[in-house]
Amino acid sequence: MPQWSHALSVRNARLDEQHIVLIEMSKELIALVKRAPPTDAPIREALREFADYARRHDELEEGLLAANGCPTLDEHRAIHRLAEAELERWVRAAASESIDRKALVNCFEVWMAHHLTETDMPVKAYMHD
Numbered sequence: 001m002p003q004w005s006h007a008l009s010v011r012n013a014r015l016d017e018q019h020i021v022l023i024e025m026s027k028e029l030i031a032l033v034k035r036a037p038p039t040d041a042p043i044r045e046a047l048r049e050f051a052d053y054a055r056r057h058d059e060l061e062e063g064l065l066a067a068n069g070c071p072t073l074d075e076h077r078a079i080h081r082l083a084e085a086e087l088e089r090w091v092r093a094a095a096s097e098s099i100d101r102k103a104l105v106n107c108f109e110v111w112m113a114h115h116l117t118e119t120d121m122p123v124k125a126y127m128h129d
């Protein structure tokens with residue numbers, strides 16, 4: 001399970017804190033799924049919370065990248081929109097059908113392993129306040 005460390009800092013305290021929270025929320029969601037709750041309701045709640053927090057994080061991050069003239073802002077925005085759309089699909093699935101819990105865990109593990117290192121770290125120079 002990935003662990004946040006100072007090597008993953010983007011040199012912005014607000015964004016670092018949000019990344020830590022997002023990693024913790026992901027771990028909690030995975031732990032929840034592994035406890036095998038009898039219904040999807042608690043998973044749906046956790047997904048909803050994660051999706052809301054992630055959207056606010058993406059907004060703040062994109063605002064800073066724009067203000068600092070990040071040359072790859074459009075690509076970064078596109079990656080955020082894709083991730084948000086995937087989360088929305090999970091939220092909807094959890095509301096209407098029984099979700100594929102194994103695939104959900106996999107999706108969050110992949111997100112944790114790649115979001116920070118491959119999407120955010122390369123543009124941390126444009127994330128200052």
Ligand SMILES: [Fe+2]
Pocket residue numbers: 061076080119120
């Ligand atoms: Fe990002």
Ligand SMILES: [Fe+2]
Pocket residue numbers: 019057061120
């Ligand atoms: Fe981020």
